[in-house]
Amino acid sequence: MTDRSAAQYAPADGAREIAVRASHVSMDFGGGVLAVDDASFELEKGRFLTILGPSGSGKTTLLRMIAGFQKQTAGEITINGKAVGAAPPHRRSIGMVFQRLALFPHMTAAENVAFPLKMRRFDPRTIPDRVNGFLELVKLGGYGNRRINELSGGQQQRVAIARALVFEPDLLLLDEPLAALDVKLREEMQLEFRRIQHELGVTTINVTHDQREALVVSDDIIVMDGGRIQQHAKPVELYRAPTNPFVAGFLGLSSFVEGKATADGDLQSGDLKVLGVSAGDVTEGVPVIAAIRAEQIRLARSAPALGACEMQLDATVIDTIFEGERQMYIVEAASLPGTTFRVYHHDPEGFGLFDIGDPVAIGWNRRDLKIFRHAAE
Amino acid sequence: MTAVSQRFLFWTIVWFCILILSVPTIIVVGASFTTANMISFPPEGFTFRWYEKIALARDLQQAFIRSLFVSTVCLIVSVPIGTLAGLALARFRIRFANLVQVYLLLPFTIPLIGSGIGMMLIFGEWRILGSLWPIGVALAVINLPFIIWSVSSAAGALDSDLELAASSCGAGRFETFWYVTLPGVMPGVITGGLLMFVLAMSEFLVSLLLTDARTVTLPVQIYNNIRSIITPDLAAVSSVFVVIALFAVWLLDRLVGLEIFLKSK
Numbered sequence: 001m002t003d004r005s006a007a008q009y010a011p012a013d014g015a016r017e018i019a020v021r022a023s024h025v026s027m028d029f030g031g032g033v034l035a036v037d038d039a040s041f042e043l044e045k046g047r048f049l050t051i052l053g054p055s056g057s058g059k060t061t062l063l064r065m066i067a068g069f070q071k072q073t074a075g076e077i078t079i080n081g082k083a084v085g086a087a088p089p090h091r092r093s094i095g096m097v098f099q100r101l102a103l104f105p106h107m108t109a110a111e112n113v114a115f116p117l118k119m120r121r122f123d124p125r126t127i128p129d130r131v132n133g134f135l136e137l138v139k140l141g142g143y144g145n146r147r148i149n150e151l152s153g154g155q156q157q158r159v160a161i162a163r164a165l166v167f168e169p170d171l172l173l174l175d176e177p178l179a180a181l182d183v184k185l186r187e188e189m190q191l192e193f194r195r196i197q198h199e200l201g202v203t204t205i206n207v208t209h210d211q212r213e214a215l216v217v218s219d220d221i222i223v224m225d226g227g228r229i230q231q232h233a234k235p236v237e238l239y240r241a242p243t244n245p246f247v248a249g250f251l252g253l254s255s256f257v258e259g260k261a262t263a264d265g266d267l268q269s270g271d272l273k274v275l276g277v278s279a280g281d282v283t284e285g286v287p288v289i290a291a292i293r294a295e296q297i298r299l300a301r302s303a304p305a306l307g308a309c310e311m312q313l314d315a316t317v318i319d320t321i322f323e324g325e326r327q328m329y330i331v332e333a334a335s336l337p338g339t340t341f342r343v344y345h346h347d348p349e350g351f352g353l354f355d356i357g358d359p360v361a362i363g364w365n366r367r368d369l370k371i372f373r374h375a376a377e
Numbered sequence: 378m379t380a381v382s383q384r385f386l387f388w389t390i391v392w393f394c395i396l397i398l399s400v401p402t403i404i405v406v407g408a409s410f411t412t413a414n415m416i417s418f419p420p421e422g423f424t425f426r427w428y429e430k431i432a433l434a435r436d437l438q439q440a441f442i443r444s445l446f447v448s449t450v451c452l453i454v455s456v457p458i459g460t461l462a463g464l465a466l467a468r469f470r471i472r473f474a475n476l477v478q479v480y481l482l483l484p485f486t487i488p489l490i491g492s493g494i495g496m497m498l499i500f501g502e503w504r505i506l507g508s509l510w511p512i513g514v515a516l517a518v519i520n521l522p523f524i525i526w527s528v529s530s531a532a533g534a535l536d537s538d539l540e541l542a543a544s545s546c547g548a549g550r551f552e553t554f555w556y557v558t559l560p561g562v563m564p565g566v567i568t569g570g571l572l573m574f575v576l577a578m579s580e581f582l583v584s585l586l587l588t589d590a591r592t593v594t595l596p597v598q599i600y601n602n603i604r605s606i607i608t609p610d611l612a613a614v615s616s617v618f619v620v621i622a623l624f625a626v627w628l629l630d631r632l633v634g635l636e637i638f639l640k641s642k
Contacts, residue, residue, distance in 0.1 A: 069541055089544040102542035106560045115556070119547035163546065173545075 018081070019045040019203040020066065020171060025075035027061050027227075035061045036072070037227035043205065043220070048197050050206040050214040053224035054250070060175060062224070063207045067173055068092050080170050090119070095164030095202075097177040101156055103148045109159045110135065110144030116167045134162040137196065154185050161193075165200060172197070174206040178213060190216050211251045215239065223247050243279055245372045248291035253328075255297070255341040257290045258374070267371050272335045275311040276369030287374035294344040296368040299329060299354075300361050309363025315341065317358045329354060331362060402619055409612035416607050427613040437614060440598035443509055447584075447594055448577035450513025455524050455573045458517070460566050463528025464558065468537075484519045492519050493586035500587065512587045512594065516577040523576065524569030531565025532558075564633040571625045579618055 020043040027036040036058040043049045051059040064070045066077055068089035077084050084092055095116070103112050113131045122130070135141055138158035148156060157177060164172055174193070178186045194217050197204050208214055214221050215235045223230040223238065223246070231238060231247045242248040245256065259269035263284045267274040276290050300306045303314070315331040318340060327345045332338075341362060345353070354360055404418045412422035431437050466477065484492060496515045500506040539561060543553040559566075581596040588597050599614055
């Protein structure tokens, strides 16, 4: 393990230690479209990375290449400084939790957890203690002798986590293991993943299509679409400063306005100048698309009641949707025909304040509307 | 239709099928207890005489032992081959997979008499006709589709992620097969194996062509006896077959559970 000793000699001034590095990784299944298209990223040791994207975005393919189940057609993946190349999965030190868990049905919970230790030639005398320790860690102490089909869905999740972590792998991979759970259990398990990951400090890559899960559990998030990495950032940064319209639309609830860029970086739609800030390469006259989040639009009965909003528009309520902790309004601005805005309205007293057809005023601050160059097509 | 008449129709059909399927068995088993010297049903009186007779008949005894041997050979040959072939068919994208499937169906589509004559010629050429073990091999060949289907349906029901999970646990290809895949398809292997054994015990036509006076198996021996006169001892022998089949089903239930057997497609 020359890489580890090299790391020990690294300067102690907090130099970053890279656990996983993907450089220009592509996967071509044939058919003219790359499943993963030139993906490059670095992941620091001990951090929790989520690859977020819709189905078909290439996120699972990228994970499977890291796991070694599939070999990339271009590029290189490095784990702890060592290029894994064509190393088969069992020669990589990677624990994985599968979407359908893939627990061995003919073994007990403890036998499942002991399996990687047996396969990786751990000292047989240490195996029972280690297995019990990890069952304790996932709060399944005393359940070791249960068969898999005698455990609840949540308990099976925990066995799968223990099995993936018991041999202290360099890297933990999570392939949407929470996707099939109901909301309550899913949220509980998200926090469990976070707790266990913090406790062990294991570098983790999680794959999901659930933006909430990504925001809750991750230190870093990569958003993928169409096989390409769209943005790689910390959750707060990703949410607040999306660098392209896809990310703006995929995280949170955004409304979009199309138009042309003005000289001072705003958006011109017909006669209306829409105030916002441009993100990235936007020059005067290029077609642009702007995004604003539902919680960043203010809504009032008339413009004076909006307070100090830099951008103010008259609008009409088209639909009103009760979402429990808030009301969502869909409104259409008079000066932007055909453009609808979705607005969250958190008002403990006055749910249902407005009705369909009511005239309202909406407003926002310039920094909250992000203007992106419109994609070439 | 009302629910009541629907249920009535349903159970009528069910009982009709059960009756039709079990009548021959009931008659044979019943007839084996008759006191008459000719086979008769309903039996006249009740006696274990014919069971005593077959237990003491040397030719039947020896034929029975030969049949056990032949079935065991069939099992030894067909289980490894059928298991691997069944897994391969279910797991890998094989070139000409359809052709292979059809080829595996061939033993069913070719009349047994054809297969039997073919094997008789081949075994004669190899000068192994007259030994007992080639009969076991022959029965393994003609019945192989049963175990292949049994295993491949079990393999098809297996989550393919299990093997990936095993390899991410550190298991190499062989360890993955031994600790994960094989236990996963074991219900199919056991089902197929028992089926092969029972089919080999009772196979007649091909056995008839491949046996001679020294290697005659039980079904062939029964046939030889029928040619002279149908006596109740033959019914008793048949009843023994029924008991063997019931035993196989019981064993299956104990080993894998009948519900798995019934579920396998």
